[in-house]
Amino acid sequence: MALTSLRNTSRSNPPRLHMGCAKRACKHRKTRETGPPDSCRRMTPAMDAERRLAQNVPANSSPVHERQGMAQNWRDAELPLFAEAKRINDPERALRELAKEASACTRCPLYKNATQTVFGEGPADAALMLVGEQPGDQEDVTGRPFVGPAGKVLDRALESAGIERSAVYITNAVKHFKNEPRGKRRIHKKPDTSEIDACRWWLDNELAIVQPSVVVALGATAARSVMHKVVTINANRGRLIELPDHRRAVITVHPSYLLRLLEDRDKRREFDRLVKDLRFAADAARPS
Ligand code: SF4
Helix, strand or coil: CCHHHHECCCCCCCCCCCCCCCCCCCCCCCCCCCCCCHHHCCCCHHHHHHHHHHCCCCCCCCHHHHHHHHHHHCCCCCCHHHHHHHHCCCHHHHHHHHHHHHCCCCCCHHHHHCCCCCCCECCCCECEEEEECCCCHHHHHHCCCCCCHHHHHHHHHHHHCCCCHHHCEEEECCCCCCEEEECCEEEECCCCHHHHHHHHHHHHHHHHHHCCCEEEEECHHHHHHHHCCCCCHHHHECCCEECCCCCEEEEECCHHHHHHCCCHHHHHHHHHHHHHHHHHHHHHHCCC
């Protein structure tokens, strides 16, 4: 399959970049090694008054009201990093800026125990987007999605389906590696609902920028994030599911599922099913 055939050429208008707001009260982003600077650990009343003035927050509003206000408004607010990319309508730059913003994310506790944010990669105009669960150990170290054992399975499946990996945007529902240290090893832990929902903010922004024609949810976590609800894989596999935003989704298993199967016969069967699902999604994403 030619690389260009999975580009989203059906866009009649340039994508409208719709960014969210990840502003924190504190302008100093916490770094994993050092934490926030001392000057920033405690906000004095004078600093708070200045912040409220700058952010147009009523002086008598409580932090809860502020959070509710942010929840209502963050989608429409301009982010400093995104503002310029949005103004000049540059999706590739917007993705880069979004990844920079995500690298400082503390929306859920998973950043505390991981090396770095693993953001999505691929063309900003990809017609096909693959969404996995979360980075694994190797992804956490390298900072790239699907480069570990499950990534190898995915690469083989994409090749068998005639899809060039470089033509597809690949990301995860959760951007930090959730794990439990055990000796020298880090054991993968499934992200819980609150973490998936917190991290959907980044996925929604990736979707808004890339605007893929078809999104492939690899596994139950990705399916929950893409569909905004719990869905069973077997009941929904192998068909196009219409999403509210005119995109379509295909649900299939996560490649790591194949690694957990014991019998070679089962591995071969499930690999063929994964290839079939990917091919089906690519055919649906190809401009008619
Ligand atoms: S997992 Fe997602 S929401 Fe949680 S800290 Fe990491 S990037 Fe932020």
